[in-house]
Amino acid sequence: MSLSYKARRRLALLILLIGLPVYIVSCITVINWLDRPSLWVELLVYVVLGVFWALPFKFIFKGVGQADPDQPEG
Numbered sequence: 240m241s242l243s244y245k246a247r248r249r250l251a252l253l254i255l256l257i258g259l260p261v262y263i264v265s266c267i268t269v270i271n272w273l274d275r276p277s278l279w280v281e282l283l284v285y286v287v288l289g290v291f292w293a294l295p296f297k298f299i300f301k302g303v304g305q306a307d308p309d310q311p312e313g
Contacts (some may be wrong), residue, residue: 242299244307251303254296262292 242250266288270281293300302308 244302244309247299248303251296251299254299259292 266285270276270284275281276284
């Protein structure tokens, strides 16, 4: 089942406005539970988690910034 262009845009907006802030707060909470590891470990964890959040949603964000392919030109 493929999502329509409008559905992907709405889902991407929902993920960015609600999901991403929740993910950021949860990552910071987990890092704080680790009793502040060294700067390099903390930086590595943030970089890995910063890239990791987008991988499951790659198919949703792909092509969202382009023009609607279903809309006739004119």
